[in-house]
Amino acid sequence: MRNDSNKSLSAIMVIFGGTGDLTHRKLMPALYNLVYDKLLPENFAVVSIGRKAKTSEQYRDEVFGSLNKYSRNKIDLEYWERLRDLLYYVQFDFTDQEGYVKLKDYLKKLDEKYDTGGNRVFYLAVAPEYFELVVQGISDHGLAHQEGSWTRLVIEKPFGKDLITAKKLNDKLIEVFDESSIYRIDHYLGKEMIQNIMVLRFCNTVFESLWSNKYIDNVQISLNEKHGVGTRGGYYENSGAMRDMVQNHIVQILSLVAMEPPINLKTESIRTEKLKVIQAIEGFTGDRLRKNVIFGQYGKGVIDGQHVVSYREEENIPVNSTTETFVAIKLQINNFRWAGTPFYIRTGKRMGKTSSEIVIQFKELPEVLYFKEGHVQIPNLLVIRIQPNVGVFFQFNTKDFSTHNDIVSTKMDTSYYNPTVGNTPEAYERLLYDILRGDATLFSRWDEVEASWIFADRIIEYRGQKKFDFPNYDAGTMGPVKAFELLAMDGRKWWDV
Ligand code: BG6
Secondary structure, X not given: OOOOOOHHHOXXXXXXXXXXXXXXXXXXXXHHHHHHOOOOOOOEEEEEEEOOOXXXXXXXXXXXXXXXXXXXXXXXXXXXXXXXXXXXXXXXXXXXXXXXXXXXXXXXXXXXHHOOOOOEEXXXXXXXXHHHHHHHHHHHOOOOOOOOOOEEEEEOOOOOOOHHHHHHHHHXXXXXXXXXXXXXXXXXXXOHHHHHHHHHHHOOHHHHXXXXXXXXXXXXXXXEOOOOOOXXXXXXXXXXXXXXXXXXXXXXXXXXXXXXXXXXXXXXXXXXXXXXXXXXXXXXXXXXXXXXXXXXXXXXXXXXXXXXXXXXXXXXXXXXXOOOOEEEEXXXXXXXOOXXXXXXXXXXXXXXXXXEEEEEEEOOOOOOHHHOOOOOOOOOEEEEEEEOXXXXXXXXXXXXXXXXXXXXXXXXXXXXXXXXXXXXXXXXXXXXXXXXXXXXXXXXXXXXXXXXHHHXXXXXXXXXXXXXXXXXXXXXXXXXXXXXXXXXXXXXXXXOX
């Protein structure tokens, strides 16, 4: 990341949900690492808001504990002291109007102390049912706008639970903030390899000139996790894989893989091209849903030698739950570039391995020359590895040196194992830095969110109407048999390279 440290980045960041999991696991380690990398503005402070009574001193000690657990860099006391001096805690309940009055005064004092020029980032790291309430509080108490300074609103997922609720939430937000001041987080967009998709495509003649239905047989996007739902059962039960991973992360990745080259690298140009892809996803009719959408829910199984319980036995999950923990979809993007090339997407919890990858399978060559007489062709594959391996893998054919005419596939792999996020900046570091710089490229615009709900709603509705025989895959496997059949029917397979 470039160091853009200048006055216009000065701000106070107010975190609603300052004692929550997200703040401790992601936001504070990200802030620490930004201090470490000298990327935070000189004039900066953080105010965390929570319901529990505690002093700023106590809060700082808690943050120190979390940093030691979750930061990618070991904690160096010199940098920690710097962050510590910027952290404050304010206690109030979001429903308490007095709290906003208190907050306003508090921020004013910190503005003077840190010379932050009245700029604000309001970060909503709270449960979604509080989003509208907090925004109303911010608005009612004159915190949303200040003459001569900027205010930005950062909102975590889930952005609604369907198109109707997302629209209602958005209407509330735009009553108070301009679209350009709203930063809808999709933390996948902060990941290095996701940002790398555009670079790989638009900086390499060998890829971009082949990037279409003419040369690409199919595209596979897989976000697989070994984790189960853990302590998040209450949330997950009402979400499922479609809302949790597909409507946001997978659709965003898909749009970057399939978009047309934007006219420049400005935020709106990129978002406009991404939007067109989401809008071009072919609608799902009843027949297409039956054939092309596979849902799954994990049963018990073994992961890394440990017995794990089924989804229905997890904390806060009803014993007869019909929520999907896995989904695989075959979809078509109906435009000139992609018509006829299927995109297969899949995501699941309690899978046999944790890996997020995009596989581009190129078309086969004609069965002449080296490939006649029943020779099996191993296709060219380009794999963009997002995590835990990070990098690019490319598979191509060469002559086997030890024989006369055998063709073997050679694997070129630039990726390296990255158990957490290793040395690449954690997604949240990049995102927080961009929020301060006012760069919204890695955040979703409302019309992208709207279009992805239109796509997801139809599939979620179908799940609600049908009875599925859950659980239908064992924990520790790669999902239900039907997900393999989905590709086998087309003469294809999921690549786990
Ligand atoms: C979150 C989902 O958005 O992404 C989680 O709510 C999921 O269920 C997580 O585990 C995956 O993110 P990452 O960065 O760990 O791949």
